[in-house]
Amino acid sequence: MDNNRKPESKQKKPLLGNVEFKARAKKAGRISALIAKSTLWYPLKVLLLVLCKLLAWTVEIFLTVILVVIITGVVVCCAFSLYIQNYIDPNYEGLDNLKFDSDLNTTMYYVDDSGNEVLLPDDTLHGSENRLWVDYKDIPQNLIDAVICIEDKRFYEHKGVDIKRTVGAILNFFLPGGGQYGGSTLTQQLIKNASGDNETTIQRKVQEIFRALNVETKYSKTQIIEMYLNIVYLSQNSNGVQAAADAYFGKDVSELSLVECAAIASIPKYPTYYDPLRNPDNNLKRRNLILKEMLAQEAISQEEFDAAYNVPLYLSQNRKNDTSSSESNIHSYYIDAVIDDVIAEFIERYGIDKTTASRKVYSGGLTIITNLDPVIQSAMEEVFCDDSCFPETSGIKPQAAMVVSDADGNIRGIVGGRGEKLISRGLNRATMSKRQCGSSIKPLSIYALALEKGLITYGSALNDTPTEFNEKEKTYWPGNTPAGFNGLVSTVFAVQKSLNTTAVRLAQQIGVNECFEFLTTKLGFTTLVESKSYGGTVKTDIAVSPMALGSFTEGVTVREVTQGYTMFINDGAVAKGKTFSMVRDSNGAILIDNRESEETQAISEQNAFIMTQILKSVISSPTGTGYSAFSTYRTFDKDVEVGGKTGSTNDDRDRYFVGLTPDYVAAVWFGYDSNKSLSKMSYNPATRLWIEVMNRVYGKMKTNGKSYQRTFVQPYDIVKVEYCTLSGALATDACRHDIETYLGGKSKVEVGYFTRENAPRDYCTTHVMVKWDKATQAICLDGCACPSASLVDVAFRKIEPRVFRTNLYVADSQYTYIDPSLLPRNYLMPSSPNVPFFWNYYDEQTWPGRTYGATTPYNRVCSEHYNKLPDDENSAVNEGLE
Template sequence: MNYSKDSRSKKIDETNKNTKKKKTKKAKVTAFRVVVIALVIGVFAVFGAGLGIFMGIIKSAPDVSTINIKPTTDFTSFVYDQNGVEIDRLSGGENRIYAKMEQIPQNLQDAVVAIEDARFYEHNGIDIRGIMRAIVVNLKAGDIVEGASTITQQVIKNNALTSEQTFVRKIQEQYLALQIDALYDKELILEYYLNTMPLGHGTNGVQAAANRYFGKDVSELSLAECAVIAGITQAPTRYSPIRNPENNWDKAKLILSYMQEQGYITEEERQAALLEDPYKNIQEVNQKYEKDSSHSYFVDAVIEQVIDDLVEQGMTPTQANNLLFGGGVEIYTTLDQDIQRIVDNKMADDSLFPSYKEYVINYSATIVKPDGEEIHRGAEGVIKSKDEEEIFKKAKQEEWGVEEGDKLVNEAVQFIPQAQAAFVISDPYNGHVKALSGGRGMKYGDRTFNRATQAKRQPGSCFKVLAAYAPALDLGLLSPGSVLVDEPYTINKYSPKNWRSYYKGPTTIREAIWDSMNVLAVKTIDMVGIDTAYNYLLNFGFTTLSDTDKVYSLPLGGLTDGVTPLELNAAYAAIANQGTYTEPLLYTQVLDRNKEVILDNTVPKTHTVIKPSTASMLTDMMEDVVKIGTGTKAANGMGGMPVSGKTGTTSDNKDFLFAGYTPYYTATVWMGYDRPQEFTANGAHLNLWSSIMSEVHKDLPNKDFELVTTGYTKTSICSASGKIPTELCSSASDNKIVSDYFQKNQAPSEYCDVHVHEQICSVSGKIATEFCPQDSIVTKVVNRHGEVSKDQLCDVHTQHTEIETPDDPQLPEWGEWPWGGGEDTQPPTEGETTPPTTPDQPVPPTTPGEPVTPNPDDESGFFIPQG
């Protein structure tokens, strides 16, 4: 054996190398085991956490023993006015009538199962195959777009859970479906679903749908009619057999194919159903239904608000509908029938609307061909008068291909007058809506489009007060007497233009409001900040705004979507209520049939938007809008009752509004076309407002607005400069000394430096130069801003010009003077002259006059602009 030193070293090295390999291998194995163990632990941890979350969701689900999935339908609900007098009834027959399974045709049962839940009779409440399909679809979409809901789950969703698409609700729904399926027979579950499924136009359940669309009992439906009804529920508007019969028939044909494929009907039965015309009487039935509709716009609005509030409390929309139409509830509203009667009468008075007229005409008919084929058509258009009805109908019949020998049946015509209008009047101190109108002309159907509560239109200049001046005053940035310069102005490439064709120069905030000046509103919102102004609007109760409205044109009312008259009225009611916003209310209480309160609005929801002093200053300034500004017609017939408010007109003359208030009520009017277009209102919206409000206030004693001046002082200023007036200001022909309110830190402390003595050439009417003859020069107090420009200097007398001055120089009209003056100013006093000067001597400098000592308590000079 080799025991040499080298040999031993070599063996030691090999041994160490093998040891390292073993250690490395062992380390790798250990690491692998650690990773595997960690993964196993992680899986169990995730599983355990997931299981914990899952169990938490299950535990939070309603107890199945407390769930009543049978709809209530047997009791009439009553609607009362503010004095407890019944004004309307809501019966189950309006939107749902319960039908037992033996009343429902087998074809209708099968049609619903075929399209809604093909494996209904096979699964135990949830459809695993459907769930797997939905998982794949949702993963691809990155959102919940398909729910794989079974009929059992739909019953639970309609009667026990919310309709919100969340994973938590979905898990609870599936868990409860398993239990419900075990507790109830399939036939009973299907019966409940057939009586709760939404079927469009306010109907729920197959019996109500049979009455609404075909005017017959559900037991009398044909196979094709069953397919028509079954196809509505997935998208009630898109598949409406009234509005979209073509879409509905496509769906019905698909359902008939499913029924044949799934063995419910034979091919012969399917072919026979395709030859039916289930739509031949639908328009006639619909016309009669709409004619017999009785709910007013106010009651429609009450229904919507009650349903929304019930949903907010946890009901599904179906549950809320079922409760109102069949649950025997009592709804106590805020309606004042006397005021509503006034509103309705005025809205029906054509003399209060623009003299020219248009009508949106809706025309529908069934064309019967000689071979018996029936074709259903409908069209909408605009006519200038009802006399053009036959011309419109004939034109549409030609478009539809009506030929000689064809018959027209089930013709229906609707006329919607244009311009349209909406009106809301409320008590600003408790939020109670006293009356409203959602449109003029005949109301076709119940729960139709309500312009007072649903029409989102541009508010125009009504937003200037809310978005700009209210925040500016409230934050202490401006006061009613503060002066801003009306001038060409650009900010972030946006250049607002005034509705007038000129700029006024220095202007008080008061005048900016009553004359509705755009430039100053934009300057003000720049001072406030867009985000701050936007937050004030949200605090004023607007729910239809979006981040895209955060632009400098925000106070001018050019919005992405617009606002409703109801919400605009509530915002101005907050100003009338000394800055406290009160949620607009259409009802005070809802009682169930056991007289238990289920909704209570007796204590309204309120919050502070602006300080009382801010609200008072806005009210005081907006009185000038009605006295001397853009809203003077709103005071017609008010008999001295104070009115404060703001007009709003969009730049394209498509929307005309006035939001105003008295010490008693706040009211808002909107006038425009349903399909927005430019028109000339000529103050019709203001006449409508004053006509309604003058009658509402006829027997109410006049009283003044409460004026809160905390933090404000009243002082005199020269409005041309915004500073303390001097004797020159009072002697100036454009005397602009006014008295107004200032926040204590904003009252002026400097004297006016705008009114100065100036030597004027009576020939040119411009500032005299060294070349003007002495006998043509007069001294005047003028309004000078900035440096004198070359254009303001006399251009008649020059170094090379000699002109004979008349003995009795005639001065130009004062409005032609280049440095100032306006329609309210006076010409210079005749005979005024200046000391002689020599041509090589400069014009002597002017000296300011003695200052006028301001008197904060003197109201004799309170700002009352003319014109």
């Protein structure tokens, strides 16, 4: 037995032989091939491959998006941080001295003709008029709860900003149809009320949010609600709940009932709309809503709710019987403007907030020297309270406003509304309302600037034809009011008739950017819009319509229009309009000295005088837009020179008149607060109001023996020159024989005012003498056999051929003349007696213009006596009339 032999179980299996291995491999290959080719494995393999690639692509995109989001977030955060650092001031110190302890009276004075300061006893300002501070412990809990429940129900939970309401406000702002959604907390409202910053910009809102967060770290909730309730505006010239309690209920705030608390809490959202005196129904609806909120938030019981819901208010006895006596001392529109101006000046000069400035004015014991002229102010108020000075209307009466200034910018009188004034510091249409002034802007933005730039002179001839053609509607722009065009006109006539076409042409020549710059930097206009988005539409006043026609984005104020016109009586210089000259503190120290204000030289002294002479013609010439009203209503001294400019808008919603005498400039606006059309009024009521006021002002000055200037002072270097109104050049004999003048029209030769430098030196070449048959009333051209007894020498107006796309009415068309040398060789004269001799110069798609009502124009060829001459190369114009 072999001991070295291993048991069988432990022995290795013998290796396959080559033949057997190959057989088995071959069999396995066949099986694999069959599986690979089967209908189950192949699609599965493809699907798995696609899924793998799709998954990889998805993961790649997801990671890319995540990366982009992270990078964008970092960039946005960095940008926002930089924005906050550079543009947002999170600190607000305006609440530190809000509780102003002084309760001294502020007195108002005017300066009489002898230079003495005269007290205005009815215009003393008392701290009680503006605000009475009340401590938190004296404010009824119902009033505190009412305000919190309706204005900021999470007041005690947030840290100055209510995230939920803020996000809701943001979403509502961006989502279409979202409307308005208030996101401001009481803390934010406190900051807005204290600072007086009501600008609706994202930057202000962001700054307000950061300031609110900061304020909440400095003040307790009790302090915040106390400050808010003491400064919030509650209509009826009442700032704070103590003043409101007295104004509406004649009682101390601590004595208010639940329904009275709800009534006061209703007002802050829209003070005038929810004023219980002016709009009791609106106040009732909102205070009922407040009571519901108080009940829902468990601030009151069901029994308290039932006792107060829908309950009428019992206002203080004097107010209930006579709402016109809503204030014990109602200040004039002028004093309202003084208060606003002094507050604004304190803010600008001392860097304080609006609330502190306001309290200083009312309670700081100041002495304010106003620029008021009581004679002028009383005359204005007398006229504006006299319905006979206004056109008769049914329904709601149209409103009006007026500002009177002297040459130095001292505002002497302001009226901001028609009829008896019922409240202090309400709407002042003269200083606050932005309305369209229409053509009243033209002397400022166009003609004065064009004079200064040397583009026109007093005598320049302008082209009264439209500039733009609308291919789709087949109409021209701009049009004039009344409709129609005049052709060649003088600058004086263009201003007299308030022509739109000439103003547009000059605006395009000057450049609208320069016009805008002139109004804003030289004349001090602040209401013009450089660029602003309205519901996604960007609008600007740097355009032809605003600059040339006064069609502004938002409008202008009467005050700034008045200020602009003062340059014409102030040697071309403009000073900011001032309602006061000085403010002194209770010890007599001068806080604000407004007596010497910096002037801006807008135009030269000579051009200012030339403009006054042009504006005089608006009143004195029968063709002027102000002639009729002055001829009818003027009663004051006829020796006082007056210039002026009317204004109206295309949609006829505003009427303007700005007039000037050697001593004063005054502007008047007339229209509806609702912007309703004035189309049924055939005349300009603003012009009459101006005249009625000046009738009284100059009448009283004459009665009182006060001297006044009667004529505009002519500066040096002004010369008077006889010129042709249709060329601006020196007049010739031909100008005196103008065809229109020959037929009874106005002379085309006038005397104008020029500087020595720009006075005309060349003679007129526009007027061309021609033979004219007075019997046939047609031009006798070469080839006409007109009887010599019928021929007269008259002048027609040689112009460059006008080419219109429609057959426009242009008044001077029948007086125009085209040099025959411009006509084609072998030109064929028209056979119709109803067209000018150069009619065939135009093709079927163009026209030279026509005179309205002129069936046989004066510039037709005398067909009655025209004889065709033999062909002559040098006499192409003689080629036959057939």
